[in-house]
Amino acid sequence: MMTANWQAKWIWGEGEESPRNEWRCFRKTFDVPAATDSRPGASLRITADSRYVLYINGTRLGRGPVRSWPFEQSYDTYEVSHLIKYGEENTIAVLVLHFGLSTFYYLRGRGGLLAELNDSDGNVIVATDDTWLNSRHLGQHTRAPRMSVQQGFSEYVDATAWDSSWVEQSYNNTASWSNAIVLGSVGMEPWTTLKPRDIPMLTDETVYPVRVESLAKVKSFHITTALDVRNALNDGSEEHANGIHFTGFVVTSIRAQCAGVATIGFLQSGQCLRTLSLNGEEIPLDRFYGTMPELYTDVNLNEGDNMLVIDVSGNIHAGKMDLGVYGEACGELQFAAPLEQLAAHSESTFFRIGPFDSIISIDHQPSRELEWAHPVYVKLLGELKRPEDLGRYEEWLSPIDPKYVSEADVFALSVWRKENVKFAVPAQLQNAIIPNPDAGVVPVFEGYDTEVLFDLGKEYSGYLSFEVEAEAGTVLDWYGFEYMSGEYRQDTFDLDHTLRYVCHGGRQVYETPIRRGFRYLALTVRGATKPVRIYGVTFIQSNYPMAQVGRFECSDTLMNDIWEISRHTTKLCMEDTFVDCPAYEQTFWVGDSRNEALVSNYVYGVQDILKRCLRLVPGSKHQSPLFVNQVPSGWSSVIPNWTFFWAIACAEYYEQTGDEAFAVEMYDSIQYTMGHYLLKIDDSGLFNVKGWNLLDWSPIDQPNDGIVTHQNMFLVKTLRVAAQMGIVAKDKEGAAKFEQAANNLANAINEQLWDDEKKAYIDCIHVDGRRSDSLSIHSQVVASLTGVVEGERKQIIDAYLIQPPKEFVQIGSPFMSFFYYEALAKLGEVRLILDDIRHHYGTMIRHGATTCWEQYPNFLENRANPDMLTRSHCHAWSSAPAYFLGREVLGVRSLTTGWTEVEIAPVPSGLTWAKGSVPHPAGGRIDVSWTTDESNQTMELNVSYPEGVVAQIRLPEGYTGSIKETKLGIV
Template identity: 70%
Template sequence: MSWKALWIWGDGEASPRNEWRCFRRTFDVPATGAEAASLRISADSRYVLYVNGTQVGRGPVRSWPFEQSFDTYEIGHLLRPGEKNTIAALVLHFGVSTFYYIRGRGGLLAQLDYGSGEVGLKTDASWLTSIHLGQHPRSPRMSCQQAFAEYVDAQVWDGDWMNPGYDDSGWTLAAELGEVGMAPWTALKPRDIPMLTEETVYPVRVESLAKVNSFKLSTVIDVRAVMAPGSEDHADIVQFTGYVATSIRASKAGPATLGFLAWGECLKACSLNGGICEMNRFYGVDPERYLDVELVEGDNLLLIDISTIHVHHGKLEIGVYAEDPIELIFAFPTEGEAESPFLAVGPYDHSVIYDHKPSREVDWEDEAYKSVLGAVKSAKDLARYADKSKPVLPKYISEADVFGLCVWRKDNVPLAVPAQLQNAIIPNAEAGVVPVFEGFDTEVLLDFGKEYSGYLSFEIEAGAGTVLDWYGFEYMDGNYRQQTYGLDHTIRYVARSGRQAYATPIRRGFRYLALNVRNAAAPVKIYGVSFSQSNYPIAEVGRFECSDSLLNDIWEISKHTTKLCMEDTFVDCPAYEQAFWVGDSRNEALVGNYLFGAQDIVKRCLRLVPGSKFQSPLYADQVPSGWSSVIPNWTFFWAIACKEYYEQTNDKAFAVEMYGHIRYTMEHYLLKIDENGLFNVKGWNLLDWSPIDQPNEGIVTHQNLFLAQTLRVASEMGELTGDAESAAKFAEAADRLAAAINAHLWNEEKQAYIDCIHADGRRSNVLSMQTQVVASLTGVAQGERKRTMDAYLFSTPADFVQIGSPFMSFFYYEALAKVGGVNVILDDIRKNYGNMIRHGATTCWEQYPNFLENRANPDQLTRSHCHAWSSAPGYFLGRETLGVRSLAPGWTEVEIAPVPCGLSWARGSVPHPAGGRIDVSWTMDEAAGRMQLDVSYPADVIVQIKLPEGIAGEIKETKLERLI
């Protein structure tokens, strides 16, 4: 069907910062012919669609702006023939680039088509629009990877705006932007995966109740936007030098506490009333830092050096606490009127830093910049910097730091949870009453039992102006809460009077949900809190159980983690980032093959990657993204995953499609081979979160090893698709690179591969387990060296850098599986994943607890508690313990060869990519050396069944005919 609809928006900025805009169109539906009505829709950045008040869907899926995705909904059953009907859409326009969105401009496109081919409705100037007046666009960024936290005032906006009969007389006509094909959405593509699920889950208990006190005054300033003009258009790393000044106006003199919750990001130094605050006066654990001060009556000048090195986000969080009756406000620090209470001094210098192309460092020793802090003793001294100063625009200043208010406690008095409040989380139970305490806020902490990812809803009864601050986080242990620094997972909801419900349009991932009730004149009633779990729609075909209950628990958390990280692409985590990291998804796809068998999401992920070639011909490491970043290994894993997708599906047409992109990027990678035949590149040369020697410039061994493997993959894909000439070229390049690695990166004395050769020619003295694993896995190590590498897999030298993440463990397990080390795999899973289970994990951690980032706080076991790159057991328990392995593309031939490893029984299922599944059940009598093995599988699959070597037994086969 052709497009007749026009892109529309409202008056004002083309790409406003954090704007929620509502659209409505009321129309007549014919008495007949509307049963087959379908609606196509897209928006920039995201939409929520309603038909006659019923929420129909959310979208669009992430895409490059030059390949904008649109969705299609069958809505005939929601239309009311012969009556007035209303289609409405809430559009959330970010106005900034993120790790999953490139800034375009605000826009909505929709078209209703009847089965007859008649266009029933299309976006044009007849639609009505209004800014969502209850949404505060000044809420802070959630994180550098995501858009904005949420602040909604229900007192000034009618939540029924999407319903028929709503009075929209105060709305304005939409502005027509242009036809389909206009920039930046120069091409439209239909959605290539099903709609995501919306499954309602509820809290399992009220974890705690407390009366609390936090900051009296707080704010968040987006100093990145202030100090790095144009940075809204990208998500690249920036650095800058400069200051922010304000006055803390106190109604009387007295003691106070200043709090900074992003220490080290945008607070290099500060002064109060002209006195420099020495760093040894601050207390707290990074990144929280606090300073006790004495305020004078009236204005107290606060000058903050916000200069920062290599930062994505650039968020300054400030909180001030003083005992009543001291009243506090922020005030503009110099004479004259200003539209905000903050003054920016600078930037003196700023630049964008890239990991894969030349960058310019700012001048950190510039005396003009450095002298300011010591020279400003009073507000009058700021006048001499007038030529470098400007008021900070209000749009960059948040009205409150809700995250800081939820995290920091001056007072925290725990209380027993009343039964009526505990019962409030049960659907259809009586309302739970949140008590109110004079001089305190009230916190109710809910536990959902495990982590989920999706959209929060609640129904409450409250007095007008009551503030409900919601804050989700992943982990707690006793009194310890792992606060989500760097992620503002908050919703501020200001209630209107009476009973009301609200559903957030912003995705979040958490297990625990803290509700802080503030400014309440009367108790708040909770009628329900629920969460809409949203993920790629998958049937849980895969199964695994065995005689070891610990392995069963580990398999379950691997499955739940993978499910939560399957959105419109694979994502690294549902909380901190929600970004599609290309390298992560290779391993996640293999896990997904054994758990769910979902292939459309894998194909979609693989297809998105080449769109980044306008950022770099080496391809970006997360897509589509405003951060132009290259991790070469991630590109290599993508190419490997393309071949693995072909092996999984036997989809040769897709292999041909992707081979052209593989050839393109491999040809550019070969341009980075130096005079010694080694791959030498400037990039983010990452493999593992551990202290291996992997500098961002120079020759990194693990990267060379994976490039050699990828060149062989490119050769094999060339042969498959009929490009024999390029196939031969890539095979020869792989051989040359392997020879160079063995010639230049081997340490004969240590009998190991070194980690790198630095850009200055210095050979690394670091030996890591990671490098030896990759040498074994990729086949570059041959003969005696290969035997040495394989020995390290079973007995790691103590002086080698140890594996630091479950992601790296995946490659370790792959290498072990190739040399018969399944026992070692299971032991390692029990040790490392068992540690997660012992700490109450319901999902797999991003890191192991010994990772450097976690050492500042011994209670912090990992950053993200839900990370799909860590779900290896979901793959290896099915592949090795059940023994189900593909032998031919499309799984037309399969091997079933269980490896018991001391287990007395195991059973489970593995999805077959053509439909159906392979079921395996075995019992092992170790004393008798006998196995009973039962298998069932589709009859058109050729199956080789093998008992373990030296084991006798019985095999029972069941072949299942496919429906034609």
């Protein structure tokens, strides 16, 4: 057995403690004695900050670690006997990707690697120390743009500058490598505790494109850059992912070889473009064309330097500015320092003026107002006419570190095309989609770049790989996105899913270490003088490993398609935690995961992933005792409902599994945070908090300060859950306290938030005491679902649920529909659930959806662009159908903790037949199939379930027929 102790040391290389976007390579070559028995054991433990890719003797073995709090750093263990060459020399190679800043799934630590190889007796074969060699990956450009504030960085790799064979055992070109630096022993800061990985390794499933969608010759910007305004103007903002409010300017020069007309474009500029001036002339926003987040203006450039000043003030979260210039008539273009004396003292071509004021925003709310009247800020743009005028602002002027200024903006180049001429796709080019001895040949068009667009057939989440043959220096720009329809392409303006790969000469294979989610993949070939040969484009789908135990099929083919996109969406959003989406954020949003887990219970039946999700949440108490809404994260943001959904999910996990020890463990944290929530009950007896008081994207009156009705109601439900968990934990006193608090809050809600004239619950009471004028279906749904409403009022509310009044604010997202369906199911209105699913999810299917959308069409953010049906096209908070079709149509429901007793009671709701399976949490599955004859109200019902489970099986009310019951033995 391996000992729990570590002899390995944390190691890193020379340079910064926490460098921005640095890839560092580590190698150790060592001898392993000949084996003394036929099956010697060897296992490797490893972790890194921030992420690693592990190779043994050239074979990629795994990626990791799973996301974790730095004070509970997770490590992975691999059984490696099959890769070790006994009696020979062996090599371990590790690529470590260090972010150097906080994201929505990572808190900034410092660069580090820890690894130890042990034999079957626990003896150390090799461990990280100062004998390991290391080098920065010299082909990786550290200045690649941020993907988003939620994530790390996009990718720019120059294969001419780094030998990809460094992972091989035979590699010997290590003259420029240096010995690693020992940082310290296990237990050092910031990784004070190490915990073994608590879920299996994620999958590697090979997926190929289904076709080459299009071929075009294109022209785009002549120069581009992506500027990290957030980090460049707010010193120290790498330490967190909170929003920022500030005032300040960015200044540079556009150097033109000759005078002429040019186009300046700002993409993803909604947060970083207030106004600008060129050569002292202010260009108001009404001189721009396009719509946010794409804005363009045509300008006259002078020969030589043209000073550009951009007001980047405002409220930013991502804070990335994508800037491009197209100037066919201007000759060679480049960005330059606006003054020679500035260039003489700095390598930077961009400078900042300010910030004059800067504050951190929590939960979308600044701690104070910006000083918009700062005397320098107010008059600067009008007075800054010539580069020489910069001298007046010497106090505020400083170079922007080049690390915040990208060498190229592949996203902007991929999105904006000055010319885009399409061609029929040659049959031979389709060879590019699958590894093939006959390559797909990408043609070259003189004076143009070539774009090839691949369609994977549906969205996937994982890692891109490709094999090509090209001239040295040929640039391959890859860009993934989720949706297109005809000529419309929904570009991901708040996400940079790009990869620039500069080819070395000849045939080569590249596999990205960065996870991405998309359906469509645009490849733009730049700088090629000869055609590029593509021998295959491969996508490695990676998710939590699970069998598809759950099934569903019925007489309505539309419903079958809807179930399938719900299943696939859930799969893509099961990584090392449940995540909101595989593309935009890849973030463990606490509230989302509650609904995702219920869907997973009915499709996959796995529990470890939810267990680790629930355990991660209390780790955020160092950020807020109310617990943060996404973890582990650098954004200290609280959505109270998300904490409530976490506590509810803890109870539902206990009900699903019967894991009493886990329930007791979670009760301690539930008790802790609920105690702090009760401190927010004001003198009126209602929950009153300043936070992000969210439930749905639709325009409910849910202010971030005051008394929000749906939030108060969910708190009632959560307090009752806390009481139930207290009983399990044998804390009768605590349980009684929570039950009484729930009753008191419910009484206060019914006394103060019910409008007797309108016969409905209002949405809120504002901080100034003003009662909301609008009514929403949301508040009525939550009143019914949480049991807050009773008696005659419940009859009124239930009628609203069955036929929502048109004057009420309607549901805006499938996430909210989940709660609506739960409320309808309690009323026995399954037919209404199916009708609503057909309407909303049928719209997705008609628009070619292969996964479930985040929002319904016409949500607030997309009204400026009717083609934009939703932001994210793959969001697991929207996978409700896969849960309700199994629970209500097949009729499989648990009646007791741990599913020891179940009910099988189908509800046909107009369907003539249905069949499917639901996983049982103890193993095995429950199979159901039924057919009906509506003319005489008969049903033939067949069920099978594991022996030892007590099943209550019944036909729908009013039906007669037969029941065939089969009990399956347990091995």
